[in-house]
Amino acid sequence: MLRNSDARYGSLAVTLHWFMLLLIAAVYACIELRVNFPRGSDPREALKTWHFMLGFGVLLLVIVRLAVQLRGPVPAIVPEPGRMQALLAKAGHLALYVLMLGLPVLGWLILSAEGKPIPFFGLELPPLIGLDEARAESLEELHKTVGTIGYWLIGLHAAAALFHHYAQRDNTLTRMLPLRRERT
Numbered sequence: 001m002l003r004n005s006d007a008r009y010g011s012l013a014v015t016l017h018w019f020m021l022l023l024i025a026a027v028y029a030c031i032e033l034r035v036n037f038p039r040g041s042d043p044r045e046a047l048k049t050w051h052f053m054l055g056f057g058v059l060l061l062v063i064v065r066l067a068v069q070l071r072g073p074v075p076a077i078v079p080e081p082g083r084m085q086a087l088l089a090k091a092g093h094l095a096l097y098v099l100m101l102g103l104p105v106l107g108w109l110i111l112s113a114e115g116k117p118i119p120f121f122g123l124e125l126p127p128l129i130g131l132d133e134a135r136a137e138s139l140e141e142l143h144k145t146v147g148t149i150g151y152w153l154i155g156l157h158a159a160a161a162l163f164h165h166y167a168q169r170d171n172t173l174t175r176m177l178p179l180r181r182e183r184t
Helices: 011-036 042-071 083-114 133-168
Strands: none
Touching (some): 011 042, 011 133, 042 083, 083 133
């Protein structure tokens, strides 16, 4: 089942969700692991480049994900959560989408303001703004702060899914799990 149904997310939405998690984890890993190498070293620069490229991959994939999400029904949560929980879930998802769109754009703006190349798997993306070191520094601080908030949002998202599954015993988590094949 490629498309969403009233009961669960389709295989396309599920695949995009879990691939997005792996991609975001790789983005974070690249930038966190770079500190294990001396400044200016090839491994450190490679990790930074991968951070940029994978971050732009997040930007492209979230656009695809939004398009897929807008085309199908959102499977119902059974039993239906309370009004406050539903509102918090919507706010949390909105915050995650802002993060997935905003962080790559901030990264693109930082590289642009620093006058650095903007790599994307063999391509060089155009700068969004002109050279401006002061702006680059302030954007970089914002990028780091929002990135840290992202760690918390992702953790909260995972914790909420587990809470729904184990404490509330609803189908919030199972709607987004890959379908299991029956053994024959």
